[in-house]
Structures are given as structure tokens and as C-alpha cells.
Amino acid sequence: QVQLAESGGGLVKPGGSLRLSCAASGFTFSDYYMNWIRQSPGKGLEWLSYINPSSAYTNYADSVEGRFTVSRDNAKKSLYLQMNSLRAEDTAIYYCARLVHDSGTYVLDYWGQGALVTVSS
Amino acid sequence: DIQMTQSPSSLSASVGDRVTVTCRASQSISGYLNWYQQKPGNAPKLLIYAVSTLQSGVPSRFSGSGSGTDFTLTISSLQPEDFATYFCQQSYKTPLTFGGGTKVEIE
Numbered sequence: 339q340v341q342l343a344e345s346g347g348g349l350v351k352p353g354g355s356l357r358l359s360c361a362a363s364g365f366t367f368s369d370y371y372m373n374w375i376r377q378s379p380g381k382g383l384e385w386l387s388y389i390n391p392s393s394a395y396t397n398y399a400d401s402v403e404g405r406f407t408v409s410r411d412n413a414k415k416s417l418y419l420q421m422n423s424l425r426a427e428d429t430a431i432y433y434c435a436r437l438v439h440d441s442g443t444y445v446l447d448y449w450g451q452g453a454l455v456t457v458s459s
Numbered sequence: 460d461i462q463m464t465q466s467p468s469s470l471s472a473s474v475g476d477r478v479t480v481t482c483r484a485s486q487s488i489s490g491y492l493n494w495y496q497q498k499p500g501n502a503p504k505l506l507i508y509a510v511s512t513l514q515s516g517v518p519s520r521f522s523g524s525g526s527g528t529d530f531t532l533t534i535s536s537l538q539p540e541d542f543a544t545y546f547c548q549q550s551y552k553t554p555l556t557f558g559g560g561t562k563v564e565i566e
Binding site for chain 2: 373375383384385388397400433440441442443444445446447448449450451452
């Protein structure tokens with residue numbers, strides 16, 4: 339069965355960096371677009387980034403463009419999010435999710451359990 | 460960005476009730492509308508995609524409808540396991556955006 343598991347969350351000071359990982363299993367990771375989404379009480383669910391299967395294409399939300407970098411290692415079936423210049427408003431639960439194209443739409447069909455990132459001094 | 464507005468933000472209902480949640484997009488999104496269910500402490504789970512297609516394993520009491528800018532999620536007969544928060548999401552264009560959620564609580 340499809341499983342996604344985030345790791346790497348924790349407490350970091352403003353201006354600091356953190357790298358999240360997402361380990362995938364149960365499907366051919368190299369065939370799928372992968373995404374990062376976060377959820378905070380103040381801003382709800384916010385899509386952050388996607389990366390295509392070959393890593394040739396990435397896309398970011400304006401709120402993280404230039405600070406966050408998405409990458410993947412298909413051999414390790416892993417997705418990453420490098421987060422730099424962290425701010426208090428980046429405090430959230432971060433989810434990785436698989437994107438599929440079905441019935442003419444794009445769907446986030448499987449999500450990980452989430453990793454909590456807290457940015458505080 | 461496409462704004463997604465859900466209403467109501469919360470509702471109280473009883474087991475067996477028919478429940479309707481609405482979602483409005485700030486511009487036409489054709490059929491690029493998905494619904495997710497989230498229970499406390501868990502990640503969102505895909506419920507319905509492409510407006511009205513039920514994800515595998517989702518009970519038939521759930522249904523979706525709409526087009527253009529206005530969409531509806533209906534639970535025909537609310538069950539105890541349906542008490543959760545429901546989110547709509549558009550995939551018409553990036554950035555993908557979500558509604559603010561509708562919390563369905565026990566009356």
C-alpha cells in the first residue's frame with residue numbers, strides 16, 4: 339500500500355534552516371509528481387511546492403519562493419524540502435503528498451502523517 | 460491566486476442528518492475540484508475528486524456536484540465516523556488552493 343512518511347521536523351530559531359524528508363513506499367516513486375503542503379491554525383492548508391518525476395520542473399508558492407527548495411532522489415524513493423531563512427509564520431505541520439492526474443483533474447491522493455516545524459526563539 | 464471560500468465554517472448535526480457543504484471559487488475552475496476529509500491528529504484524506512468521483516473505499520453516502528465556480532459536498536445520512544473537517548481544493552492552476560474548511564460537529 340502507498341505510504342509516505344515525513345521526518346526532520348523540530349524547533350528552529352528565526353533565520354535558521356531545516357531539511358524535511360519524505361520516504362515513499364508502495365508505489366513507483368519515480369513515476370509521480372510530488373508536493374509539499376503545510377497546515378497552520380492561522381492559514382489553514384497551504385500548498386508550497388511540487389517537483390516533477392525527473393526533477394526537471396519545480397514550482398513554488400510565492401510565500402516560500404527563494405527560501406525553500408524541493409528536491410528528490412528517485413533511487414532512494416525520497417522527497418526533500420530544504421527550508422532556509424525560516425520565520426515564525428512558517429510554523430506549521432508539513433505534509434508531503436503524491437499528485438496524480440485522473441478524470442481530467444489533478445489530485446493529491448496520498449498524504450504523509452506530517453512533520454511539525456516550530457520557528458521560535 | 461484562486462480563492463476558495465467554504466460555507467459554513469462549522470455546523471452541528473445529528474447522526475442520520477443530511478449535510479451540505481458549499482465551496483465557491485473566485486473564478487471558474489471547470490471540473491478541477493476535489494474534497495478532503497480530515498480528522499483530528501490525522502492528515503487530510505482524499506474523499507472526492509473531479510467534482511463528483513468518489514475515491515476508492517469512500518461510502519456512497521458522500522456525493523459531490525457543481526461546476527464553474529460553485530460546488531457542493533453532500534453527506535446523505537451522517538454517520539458517527541463522518542464527524543470531521545472537510546476541505547475543498549482547486550487544481551485548475553497553481554498555486555493549488557484550499558478552502559478554509561468546514562468542521563462537522565455532533566449536535
